Amino acid sequence: MDRILITSAIPYINGIKHLGNLVGSQLPADLFARYMRGRGHEVMFICATDEHGTPAELAAAKAGKPVDEFCAEMHEVQAEIAQGFRLSFDNFGRSSSPQNHALTQHFAGKLAENGYIREVVEEQVYSPTDGRFLPDRYIEGTCPNCGYDSARGDQCDNCTKQLDPTDLINPYSTESGATDLEVRETKHLHLRQSLMKDKLDAWINSKHDWPILTTSIAKKWLHDGDGLQDRGITRDLHWGVPVKKGTEDWPGMEGKVFYVWFDAPIEYIAATKELTDANGEDDVAWQRWWREDKGAEDVKYFQFMGKDNVPFHTLSFPSTIMGSGEPWKLVDYIKSFNYLNYDGGQFSTSRGRGVFMDQALEILPADYWRWWLLSHAPESSDSEFTWETFQADVNKDLADVLGNFVSRITKFCRSKFGEEVPASPEFAYQDSEQETQLIAELTLKIRVYEDNMAKMEVRKSAQELRAIWALGNEYLQAAAPWTNFKTNPALAAMQTRFALNLIRLYAVLSAPFIPDASEKMLSAMKTEDNSWPSDVSEALNTLLAGHAFEVPEVLFAKITDEDREIWQEKFSGTRD
RNA sequence: GGCGGUAUAGCUCAGUUGGUUAGAGCAGCGGAAUCAUAAUCCGCGUGUCCGGGGUUCAAAUCCCUGUACCGCCA
Numbered sequence A: 001m002d003r004i005l006i007t008s009a010i011p012y013i014n015g016i017k018h019l020g021n022l023v024g025s026q027l028p029a030d031l032f033a034r035y036m037r038g039r040g041h042e043v044m045f046i047c048a049t050d051e052h053g054t055p056a057e058l059a060a061a062k063a064g065k066p067v068d069e070f071c072a073e074m075h076e077v078q079a080e081i082a083q084g085f086r087l088s089f090d091n092f093g094r095s096s097s098p099q100n101h102a103l104t105q106h107f108a109g110k111l112a113e114n115g116y117i118r119e120v121v122e123e124q125v126y127s128p129t130d131g132r133f134l135p136d137r138y139i140e141g142t143c144p145n146c147g148y149d150s151a152r153g154d155q156c157d158n159c160t161k162q163l164d165p166t167d168l169i170n171p172y173s174t175e176s177g178a179t180d181l182e183v184r185e186t187k188h189l190h191l192r193q194s195l196m197k198d199k200l201d202a203w204i205n206s207k208h209d210w211p212i213l214t215t216s217i218a219k220k221w222l223h224d225g226d227g228l229q230d231r232g233i234t235r236d237l238h239w240g241v242p243v244k245k246g247t248e249d250w251p252g253m254e255g256k257v258f259y260v261w262f263d264a265p266i267e268y269i270a271a272t273k274e275l276t277d278a279n280g281e282d283d284v285a286w287q288r289w290w291r292e293d294k295g296a297e298d299v300k301y302f303q304f305m306g307k308d309n310v311p312f313h314t315l316s317f318p319s320t321i322m323g324s325g326e327p328w329k330l331v332d333y334i335k336s337f338n339y340l341n342y343d344g345g346q347f348s349t350s351r352g353r354g355v356f357m358d359q360a361l362e363i364l365p366a367d368y369w370r371w372w373l374l375s376h377a378p379e380s381s382d383s384e385f386t387w388e389t390f391q392a393d394v395n396k397d398l399a400d401v402l403g404n405f406v407s408r409i410t411k412f413c414r415s416k417f418g419e420e421v422p423a424s425p426e427f428a429y430q431d432s433e434q435e436t437q438l439i440a441e442l443t444l445k446i447r448v449y450e451d452n453m454a455k456m457e458v459r460k461s462a463q464e465l466r467a468i469w470a471l472g473n474e475y476l477q478a479a480a481p482w483t484n485f486k487t488n489p490a491l492a493a494m495q496t497r498f499a500l501n502l503i504r505l506y507a508v509l510s511a512p513f514i515p516d517a518s519e520k521m522l523s524a525m526k527t528e529d530n531s532w533p534s535d536v537s538e539a540l541n542t543l544l545a546g547h548a549f550e551v552p553e554v555l556f557a558k559i560t561d562e563d564r565e566i567w568q569e570k571f572s573g574t575r576d
Numbered sequence B: 001g002g003c004g005g006u007a008u009a010g011c012u013c014a015g016u017u018g019g020u021u022a023g024a025g026c027a028g029c030g031g032a033a034u035c036a037u038a039a040u041c042c043g044c045g046u047g048u049c050c051g052g053g054g055u056u057c058a059a060a061u062c063c064c065u066g067u068a069c070c071g072c073c074a
Helices: A019-038 A054-063 A067-084 A098-113 A193-205 A212-223 A260-278 A284-290 A307-324 A357-363 A366-375 A387-416 A433-454 A458-479 A481-487 A489-510 A515-524 A561-570
Strands: A003-008 A042-049 A091-094 A117-127 A139-142 A169-173 A182-191 A299-306 A333-337 A340-342 A383-385
Touching (some): A019 A299, A019 A433, A019 A458, A042 A260, A054 A067, A067 A091, A098 A260, A193 A307, A212 A307, A366 A387, A387 A481, A433 A489, A458 A489, A481 A489
Parallel strands (some): A003 A042, A042 A091
Antiparallel strands (some): A117 A182
């Protein structure tokens, strides 16, 4: 039994995420976590909300709430939606937790001790009216280049020229409209990632089995231009982790907080501690996952994320870990994803384009989305969601191939033998060529499936699973128990018993993808035996003659053309 | 402008370290079956593997170059 640590990139707090976000991190991470649990491994699956930073403050202000209250509410909303998608986090934490405050300050202290922190005095735009320093994009004014009157401080949207906030004519705060902006000096901490460059480079180069997407992005940042740059890890904000050197004050840094990207990945660790603290366990309980000197030396750590998060996880966070000089667990494998597009364009949170997680659950059960998104996961390149393919794929795979298989055999059995597994003393499928051959084919495919799941080859796993489902239909078609029933009912009984056992087998194999349907299948077969089919022949002898079952409700209702047209129309615009 | 990714059948995509007539699912066409959510099963592909060069006995795969789309950065 292995110990598997899994983290999904943590979603930002300011709103509900769309399906592209979901398929890029949380959903494949959940697939992997469920699979590993199913195989009997000890799993710690962690996610959280990423709560600090200016966008959270602004979203709270817009909602007319104190930022801490806003975050607490949004955390609950996101947690509930995650539950709706059956994301099986062991803990869904909060980066604003006391545990994360302490750990973030601890790491900063260690980094300073080891010479990886530099204090830098910068000039930034301050707004007395807003009472804060303004990030570049929250300052607007007239573009000196083209005269556009709503140019942002970082770039003019009209002529695309890159700008400095001080270039703008008549600059004003986009928050308050204040024009009394001034440039002030402010001191910040920089993480000296540049000192870590060679170490990171060697580390990345040693990871031969990582996705090309992961390593190519990391290498680009390591070698592009002047190479890996130091990065500011503090901000002049109120909402965040106060800058401290461990538990000590940091002279000159009063009133400042750590920048979100610094404290967000540390939350992976903190969220684990949040869990064990809540359970009243001691520190060893979380340290055995994260400290190689406290029992984590044999932990295998997997991270899941979209490609936009790769630099932070391949460079910044490892810099934090390595620079601490303490034996924290470094990631062993980074699974990264491209983007899912929506109907010819991008999903966009800021523009409200596409289908958002809450809306998705309002129109269809989680399994539909899980199956489609995972079987189309953007692994090798960006992939595309269209309502037409979604409807066609889901109807075919879930309703026709799997759902109908369950339906046809349970109903057949009920009408011919009643709602219990039929007996046939004359026939055992160990002695029959057709069944023996199918067991061999299933075994082959299940081993391929296991291999793909272990390698986090998401699409290939889905493909193989579907092929395993199809074998059931092929078998029924060839065996034709409905024909045999007329001349040789005992043979038909054996075939029916075999096919009914396939339902349980499919439920176990499919659980990582479609947990709800899997649960329904097991409960229809009136069994709680969800043990992994290491021996397929044995697994198909689980439900014995006389075992009662019931014909389940239709597992997957089909998406009609009318449904599709309504949704297509409904989601064609943007959300406010 | 720099960097990266992608470009394979009508659609969505596989093609591992270069190696037999380039594959799968969907859609389409033909057939079988009638247990089932008109579901299932079987059969059917004349594809400039984006264009152009090159390396090689052999290239979708490696190198150069051009084009298109996407993204990141400045």
